Structures are given as structure tokens and as C-alpha cells.
Amino acid sequence: MARNIVGGLQHHMYKSRLQEYTQKSCLQPPVYTIVKEGAEHSPNFRATVLVDGKKYASQGTFQRRKSAEHNAAMIALHSIQKRMNDDGCPINPKSILNEDTTLCKSILNEYALKMHLEHPAYYTVQPQGLIPVFASTLVLNGVNYTGGIGRNKKDAEQLAAREAIFSSLDSADSASATIMSEIIESKYKDVRAASVFLKF
Numbered sequence: 001m002a003r004n005i006v007g008g009l010q011h012h013m014y015k016s017r018l019q020e021y022t023q024k025s026c027l028q029p030p031v032y033t034i035v036k037e038g039a040e041h042s043p044n045f046r047a048t049v050l051v052d053g054k055k056y057a058s059q060g061t062f063q064r065r066k067s068a069e070h071n072a073a074m075i076a077l078h079s080i081q082k083r084m085n086d087d088g089c090p091i092n093p094k095s096i097l098n099e100d101t102t103l104c105k106s107i108l109n110e111y112a113l114k115m116h117l118e119h120p121a122y123y124t125v126q127p128q129g130l131i132p133v134f135a136s137t138l139v140l141n142g143v144n145y146t147g148g149i150g151r152n153k154k155d156a157e158q159l160a161a162r163e164a165i166f167s168s169l170d171s172a173d174s175a176s177a178t179i180m181s182e183i184i185e186s187k188y189k190d191v192r193a194a195s196v197f198l199k200f
Helices: 011-024 065-087 093-099 104-114 153-169 174-193
Strands: 031-037 044-051 054-057 121-125 135-140 143-146
Touching: 011 044, 011 065, 011 093, 031 065, 044 065, 054 065, 093 153, 093 174, 104 135, 104 153, 104 174, 121 153, 135 153, 143 153, 153 174
Parallel strands: none
Antiparallel strands: 031 044, 044 054, 121 135, 135 143
């Protein structure tokens, strides 16, 4: 079952929820366009919001600009929720990994195998300091990827793997990005099938 991005919202919260959704899904922020109609002293407004390349229009006209924007955001959220329920998967593969890095090394290992690359090599260090933290760099196909600071060695390696995954997803090589997306989706479905839901 897909996560609920709409449930229980007050009318004035749709814009905030849509903004939150785009941030968590690594999408560009929503872009609103307003059309003013009617007499100058008593205008009505229509709104359209652009999210992930799709436009969603408000239903009808509104006396307030914000009301039109909230209505367009509501339409967008309901449409996105329906698509998520129908597809059973997130809109953007990065959204999974932004919230939960536990699958990153596994995803990257499978990617290396499918692309006939050497297994990623991890170099993890524990910098000196009062707080025990770890930093990891991995080498994949001759390229170094450094992740953020982790609480332990495993976390640091997962963060480095995530950097390599994001690089592949953003690659100009569409075949590489497609294979990576398919692996992420497959891993996500495996986790869902095992009834372990990722919160994103």
C-alpha cells in the first residue's frame, strides 16, 4: 500500500503538503501560475500548479488567490496519491534513499554486477574527535564517491554508496540511470513484499 500524502489535511494546508512532498521526492518545488478574471474591483482567480512536469488546474474560480492555489495543490496531491496507489511505487527513486539509506550498498552491489564493474571498494575512517563518527569513500569504476558523516562504519558506507547511486541516476548515460532506477524499484518492492515499509 502506498503512503498517504493527502489524508486529513485542512484546506489551507495543501500547498505546504505539496511543497513537502516535492522536497522529499527530490523534485523541483511546485510552480504556481495565477489567472485573474472578472472585474477589477471584484476579481476571481484560477490557479495552475506545475509538479514534476505535470500541470494541475484549480476547479473553478476563487475570490482569493491563495484559495485558488490551495485548490490546485489539492488537485495535484489527489492525482499524485491516486497514481501512487495505482502504481504502488514512489514517483522518484531518490525519495526512497533520501529517507532510508539501509539499501544503498545492496543496490550499488547489484548495479556493479549488472554493469560488469568491479565490486565497490570502501575506505572508511574514524576522524579524531570527541564524538565518534565515521567517513567513507568508495571507488567504483575508477571514480571516488564520498558520503556524509555516519554514526558508525556501516552508516558511513551506506552514505557513500548513496552518493554513487545519485551520480548514476543523474548520469547523462540514460541506460545506466535506467538500470539503477530499476534496481531501486525492485529493492523497494522486495521490501514492501516483506511487509517492511520504508518511510519517505
